[in-house]
Structures are given as C-alpha cells and as structure tokens.
Amino acid sequence: MAKYSKKAGEKVGRVMHEFKEGKLKSGGNGQKVKSREQAIAIGLSEAREEGAKVPYKKSPGKKTEAKKTAKKKSAKKSTAKKTAGKRTAAKKTAGKRTASKKKTAKKTSPKKSTAK
Numbered sequence: 001m002a003k004y005s006k007k008a009g010e011k012v013g014r015v016m017h018e019f020k021e022g023k024l025k026s027g028g029n030g031q032k033v034k035s036r037e038q039a040i041a042i043g044l045s046e047a048r049e050e051g052a053k054v055p056y057k058k059s060p061g062k063k064t065e066a067k068k069t070a071k072k073k074s075a076k077k078s079t080a081k082k083t084a085g086k087r088t089a090a091k092k093t094a095g096k097r098t099a100s101k102k103k104t105a106k107k108t109s110p111k112k113s114t115a116k
Helices: 006-021 036-049 065-103
Strands: none
Touching: 006 036
16 A cells, blocks of 8 residues: 555656756745755645655654664663763762862861950
C-alpha cells in the first residue's frame, strides 16, 4: 500500500518546482528556501493541511528498538569511565577544600577583661 497519496506527491512536485526556480519562501520569515530537504518538508506540510494522506512526522525522540538498545549499551560503557574520573576529581577537590579552610581560618585574639 502506498505511503503517500497522489495529492501529496503533486504538492511536493509543485513545491520542488518553485524551489528550483528560486521562488519558494519559508512561511515564518519569508526568506528563500535554500535546502532541498526543507522544500520537501514544506510540500508535505502543505499536503497535510489539505488533508492528503501523509505519514506522521518523525520526531527526533522516536527511535527504533535496535538503535535504543545499542545506545544504552554504549552509554553504560561511557558512564563507567566517567564515574572513575569523577572520583579522582572529587578527591582532588576535597584536598583543596581542606587546605583552603586551614588558610582562611580566623585568628582568635584573647578577650579583653573589663575591670569593675
């Protein structure tokens, strides 16, 4: 079964023709469209507005299961390396903190007694 309707194909074709002629402008700021991908996106968006059969937009958050599991595995490896680095950094900063506290400690002067 076809993913896109004929109406969507015609709309994208018309938009691409405008793009190639240099007449296609973006909706928000009215500047000329310079990328082919953006021109196609505009055509599909217009086709959606007219009710043509067009698949949903692929959002950057949605990924296939294979990609998700591969990313999790690589993330686990990288976090193991990062935690080791954080521990040594924490030790170094802890040593600096104690040294700075010693230097900035207030000197207490003996209290003056008041004679009655």
